[in-house]
Amino acid sequence: MPARKTSVRKPAVKPAALAVEQLTRPQAKAELVRLALEIDAHDKRYYQDDAPTISDAAYDGLRRRSDAIEARFPDLLTAASPSQRIGAQPAGRFAKVRHAVPMLSLGNAFSDEDVADFVERVRRFLKLDAEEAPAVVAEPKIDGLSLSLRYEGGELVTAATRGDGFEGEDVTANVRTIDDIPGHLKGRDVPRVCEIRGEVYMTTRDFLELNRKQAEAGEQVFANPRNSAAGSLRQKDPSVTASRPLKFFAYAWGEMSEMPETTQFKMVHWIARTGFVTNPRMKLCASVEEILAYYRDIESRRASLGYDIDGVVYKVDRLDLQQRLGFVSRSPRWAIAHKFAAERATTVMNGIDIQVGRTGALTPVARLEPVTVGGVVVANATLHNEDYIKGIGSDGEPIRGGVDIRVGDTVVVQRAGDVIPQIVEVVLDKRPKHTKAYVFPATCPACGSRAVREEGEAVRRCAGALICPAQAVERLKHFVSRNAFDIEGFGDKQVQEFFDAGLVKSDADIFTLEQRDARSSKKLVDREGYGTVSVRNLFAAINERRRIELHRLIFALGIRHVGEGNAKLLARHYGTIEHFIEAMRAAGKGHDSEAFQDLDAIEGIGDVVAEAVVEFFAEPRNRKALDELLAEIEVLPAQQARRDTPVAGKTVVFTGSLTRFTRDEAKAMAERLGAKVAGSVSKKTDYVVAGDSAGSKLDKARELGVSVLTEDEWLDLVG
Incomplete structure (x- = not known):
């Protein structure tokens, strides 16, 4: 890493950069306090505001780290620890309801080994023989809003959200508008007091339609069906809830004055007989192998279910064994949630569309059966180019094992961070019969002109630039x-x-x-x-x-290979629009001209960009269009970057939610001060400025030992 001036204070490395095994007791204590505050803030955003700001995977990572520190330093465990809490306290918009039986959350499994360990722990606790495994009920883990429904004499009297597990919000009036929730229970064997629990959710199709209507009306759109369902249920006006297509799956119970059945499996079937909708995909499993086979089957069918799930739940079937197993901390010993990989999902590719970009590039886009990946509903994924569809990478080597992608294929979609979703795997054993390899079009779908693939390029381009x-x-x-x-x-x-x-x-x-x-x-x-x-x-x-900065104008012209960064380099070098145009016309006289040599020598430009800019200005129609534009606007001279600041020549990355300035303002400030702003963290990064809820970039910075600054520390640094 480049040397830093001695006058610049480098922030101390925070405990989070260290492995749990390396933490001293004081560091662990401070880290637990920080994690508790951060987890509490995320709980409030998720349970109270229905607007989470980090992915489930990132949240699970915070909890796992907290649990690991507590396991190493058990004397640091307090009542305020995340491991002792469930959800978040009710927000105060509704009356509070005290749960007769707490609504506890489940422990998580993230691998096959975790599931095997769960079954083994149950077997050991119950002192069962090595070959004797307890029967386990497996069911999809619905990604919705947990709800407890209290019936007295068969009549619905109260409906409450989970809240903090002990006290929730009274949403009875809203719940009465949901068709899947009966106002009166069927059957003669209904206990005097009966609490049915389950999940309020919204189907993917209904979610997409609701968002379409919300967007047309200029109102809030939701990130995913879970947020949509939660926001719809927690409305002050029940008529708004009634207008939303909410559904409910019942799968558990709270207080019961008497138990109608003796097993989990039979209890859920009894709940269905009282008038509730239960999940038909619930299955009784006799071994770890059966459990994992069920998990893989559900994962592969995820997109076809029609509703969001984020894993599979396993529960010991016999209720007497559940009672013996009891609870540990905030979770039952007899149940666990096997979570899916947060940034991946399996779905079906329904079609391939060809989009034509401003440079004439024909880009294939996969149309997918909508599925939630990383907290966002994904219906499209990039297919890059025709080689990618064939299973060939940019280096000419096979990708995905050289397997091509076909319409109708079951595929694995990946979405990491802000990266555009892409298909990373084809599930060949689910490929429909009689599918055919995709034939990339040789003509432009927009104008019918030839689509030409130049030598050495993976992209086909429309040849009809002037008519397309x-x-x-x-x-x-x-x-x-x-x-x-x-x-x-x-x-x-x-x-x-x-x-x-x-x-x-x-x-x-x-x-x-x-x-x-x-x-x-x-x-x-x-x-x-x-x-x-x-x-x-x-x-x-x-x-x-009508008054525009020079770099914005250059970027807006749409010159091939000239993105935002190169536009700024050109603007800073030439200073004014007049000088820029004059220099480009002179550069068009040949590669030997002084003007072309000057252009080509700009650090960060290079031959490809220089050629593209010169070609743009060599086209008379482009010059005419630019002259017509300049007659209507004023182009401001470029602001030259300073070289006398502590961050001049340094590489800076901004991440997280900034509060002192917007991301664009922060970027502009850094560039004015001579810094280079990057989008990702590497060994060449000098500073990472982290706002609230900073995620993987912050983790990467700590891993590489890059200096991490708060917004205030950044402002102190740049003066």
Whole structure:
């Protein structure tokens, strides 16, 4: 790592960077306090706000670390420890309900070995013979909101959320609107007091439809069905809950004045006879091998279930054995949840669409049966190019074992962090018969022009650059995108609509729209979806962007190979739009020209980018379009990066939720001060500035020994 000035204070390494085995007792004590506060904050976001800010895997990691520290230093265990708590206290929006029998959470298993250990622990506790394994009930673990329903004399009297496990929220009025929950229990053998427990959830199809309606109405959209179900149930107005397609699976019980059956399996069937919907995929297993086979089968069918699950739950079947096993901490000894890998899921590929980008690249996109991966519903995944579909990597070597991808295949989808979902495996033994290898199109689906694959490239491109509507539309979408002109209220939807109507065909058309609208007999205000206020706001937003920074303009031009970073390099080097245009025209005279040599010598540019920029300016139509645009806007000179700051020449990564400034503001500040802002952490990173809920990047920084700063420490550093 580059040497740091002695005047710069390097923050001490935090205990979290150390393995549990390396922690001293004082470090462990401080670490447990930090973990307890962080877990408590995440519990409140999940249970009270229905808006978690980290993935289940990251949350489980925090709890596992806390448990491991407590196991090594048992004297540090306190009543405030996460291992002694369940969920979060009720938020206060509803009346509180005290659970007659606590609603405990389950311990987790993350591997086959964990499951085998669970069965072995049960066997040892019950003093069973080595060959004698207890029967276990396995069922899908529904990812929804836990609910307890109290019936007295067969009538529903109270419905309460889990809350902190001991006290929940009274949502009785809302629950009465859910069709799957009976107001009166069927049968003659219903106990006088009967508490039925289960999960409120929303099907994937209903979730997608609800989000579509929410988006059209300009209202909140949900990240996943669990958040949607929880938010819908915890409404102050029961009519809102009634309008949402909520469902309920019953699978457990709380207080019972008498027990109708003697096993878990029979009890769930009894619950079904009283009028509840129970999961038909529940199965009785006699061995570890049977349990794991069930887990793999459910995992492979995950996307076809129609509702979200995040694992499988195993429960000892006999209720007398459950009673003997009892509880440890906040979990029963007789049950465990076998969690799926958080960033992977198995689903079915229903089709392949070809999208045409602004550079003419034909990009295949997989249309998937929707499935939740890493807390987000995934319905599409990138297929990169035709070689990727064939099972060939960018280096020409086989990927996925050289297996191609076909429509109808069962596939494993991966989503890690902010990475676009991609298919990493094809489940060949589930491939339907008579499927055919995918044939990549040789013509553009948007305009019918030839789709050409140049030598040495994996991408096919449409040859009809000047006539292809897809390229024109995508280029305009790029022009108004966030890191380009960023015109508020003028996004992808408006670009497509105005292009189809013939109102905007070029960049300059955006800035002449108001003038042309004033002369037109068909006013924009008369179009469906527009009114006086919305039109006025749109024109105001366009006029606000008539003054634009040079690097934003260069990026907005959509020059091939010129992303945001290269646009900033070019802007800083040439300073003004006039100097930039003049230099590019001079560079077009040949590689031997002084102007081309100067362009090619800019650190970070190189031959490929230099050629692309020169080619762009060599095209007369591009120069004409740029001149028309410049007649409508003012381009601000580039702000030169400073070289006299403590972070000049340093590489900085921002991660987590920043509170002192937005991510864009932080990035702009760092670049003005001469720092390079990167998106990932490596050995070359000098500083990582971590906000709240920082995840894998923070872990990577600690692993590599990179200096980690808080926002305040960053501001102190840069002065």
